[in-house]
Amino acid sequence: MAVLESDSSIDCGEAPESATAATTDSPLTRTQMHLAMLAAVTLPPLGVMWAMYLLWGGWFDWSGLVALVVMYIATGLGVTIGYHRLFAHKAFVTTTPISVFLMILGGMSAQGPLIWWVGTHRRHHRHSDQEEDPHSPHAHRARGVIGWTKGFLHAHVGWLFTSTRESNHQYVPDLLGNPTIMRINRLFPLWVAAGLVLPGIVCGLVTMTWTGAALGVLWGGLIRMFLLHHSTWSINSVCHVWGWRDYRSDDHSRNNPVMGILSFGEGWHNNHHAFPTSARHGLKWWQLDVSWLVIRSLQACGLATHVRLPTESRMKARRRGRPLRNVVNQ
Ligand SMILES: [Zn+2]
Ligand SMILES: [Zn+2]
Numbered sequence: 001m002a003v004l005e006s007d008s009s010i011d012c013g014e015a016p017e018s019a020t021a022a023t024t025d026s027p028l029t030r031t032q033m034h035l036a037m038l039a040a041v042t043l044p045p046l047g048v049m050w051a052m053y054l055l056w057g058g059w060f061d062w063s064g065l066v067a068l069v070v071m072y073i074a075t076g077l078g079v080t081i082g083y084h085r086l087f088a089h090k091a092f093v094t095t096t097p098i099s100v101f102l103m104i105l106g107g108m109s110a111q112g113p114l115i116w117w118v119g120t121h122r123r124h125h126r127h128s129d130q131e132e133d134p135h136s137p138h139a140h141r142a143r144g145v146i147g148w149t150k151g152f153l154h155a156h157v158g159w160l161f162t163s164t165r166e167s168n169h170q171y172v173p174d175l176l177g178n179p180t181i182m183r184i185n186r187l188f189p190l191w192v193a194a195g196l197v198l199p200g201i202v203c204g205l206v207t208m209t210w211t212g213a214a215l216g217v218l219w220g221g222l223i224r225m226f227l228l229h230h231s232t233w234s235i236n237s238v239c240h241v242w243g244w245r246d247y248r249s250d251d252h253s254r255n256n257p258v259m260g261i262l263s264f265g266e267g268w269h270n271n272h273h274a275f276p277t278s279a280r281h282g283l284k285w286w287q288l289d290v291s292w293l294v295i296r297s298l299q300a301c302g303l304a305t306h307v308r309l310p311t312e313s314r315m316k317a318r319r320r321g322r323p324l325r326n327v328v329n330q
Contacts (some may be wrong), residue, residue, distance in 0.1 A: 063206050067220030068197040076228050078105025080264045080291040088118045091279035093306040103184050107191030110225050115185045119168025128251035134238040135159040155235035196221035231263045239269035247274035247318040265289030274318050275310040
C-alpha cells in the first residue's frame with residue numbers, strides 16, 4: 001500500500017513558507033466575534049432540532065429521522081471524500097466504481113456539478129483570501145460592522161449569486177479530459193432528483209403510505225440538503241474566521257472542532273490549507289476526521305492506494321510557534 005508524502009504543489013498551490021496573510025481588522029471584540037460565530041453555527045441546527053421535537057410523532061418520526069441521518073452521512077461523504085479529497089486534491093486513488101459512486105453521492109448533495117465544484121475549490125486554494133478567491137470573508141471586505149457582516153455572508157452563501165458564471169475550466173484540465181467524469185457531470189440534475197426521490201421511495205415502502213413517502217422526500221431530501229449546504233458553506237465562512245491556526249498558511253484558514261464534527265473532518269481547515277493534498281485533515285489523534293477513517297478503511301481493504309499524507313518533518317517545518325487565539329486582528 002503506497003503512502004506518499006503530501007505534496008500540495010500539484011494543482012492547488014501550497015502557500016509559500018515566507019508568505020504572510022493579508023491583515024484585516026474587525027469591528028467586533030474577540031468575545032463578540034466568538035458569540036456571533038457560535039450563534040451562526042449552532043442556532044440553525046438547534047432550530048431544526050426544535051422543529052423535530054415539536055413535530056415528533058406527527059410530521060416527523062423514526063423513518064424520517066433515519067432517512068435524514070443516512071442521507072446526510074452518505075451525501076456528505078460523497079462531497080468530502082469524493083468531490084473534495086479524491087477529485088479536487090487527488091489525495092488518494094481508488095477504483096472506477098468507487099470513484100463513480102462517490103461522484104454520484106456528491107451530486108445528490110445538490111452542491112453543484114463536480115467540474116464546477118472542483119474548479120471553484122481549486123481557485124479558492126490558489127487565491128485563498130485574496131482578490132480572486134470566490135468565497136473569502138476577508139477579500140474586498142469593507143470596514144465596520146456592516147462590512148464585516150457582508151464579508152461573512154458573502155463567504156457563506158452570497159458568493160453563489162456572484163461567482164457562479166465565472167469559468168474555472170483552467171483549474172480542471174484533468175477532469176475535462178475524462179469522458180466518464182464528463183458523462184456523470186452532465187447528469188447532475190438526475191443525481192439531485194435521485195437524492196430527493198430515493199428517501200421518498202424507501203420511506204414510502206417502509207410505512208406503506210403516500211404520507212410516509214412525502215415525509216421521506218422532506219426529511220431525507222430537502223431538510224438534509226439544507227443542513228448539509230450550511231455545513232459545507234460554513235467551511236468557507238466560519239473556518240476562515242473562527243478557530244485556531246496550528247500551521248502556517250497564506251490565508252486566514254482556521255481549525256474549528258465544531259465544524260470538524262459536523263462536516264466529517266473538513267473543519268480542520270487550517271491543517272487542510274497547510275497540506276492541501278493530504279487525505280487526512282484531522283492530523284492530531286483527537287481531531288476527529290470521519291472522512292479519513294473511511295479512506296483509511298478503504299486502504300486497509302486494498303480499495304484505496306497512493307494515499308497522501310504529510311511527513312512529520314513537513315508538519316514540523318510548518319508548525320506555528322503558538323496557536324493564534326485572537327481571531328480579530330489576524
Ligand atoms: Zn479554505
Ligand atoms: Zn481543499
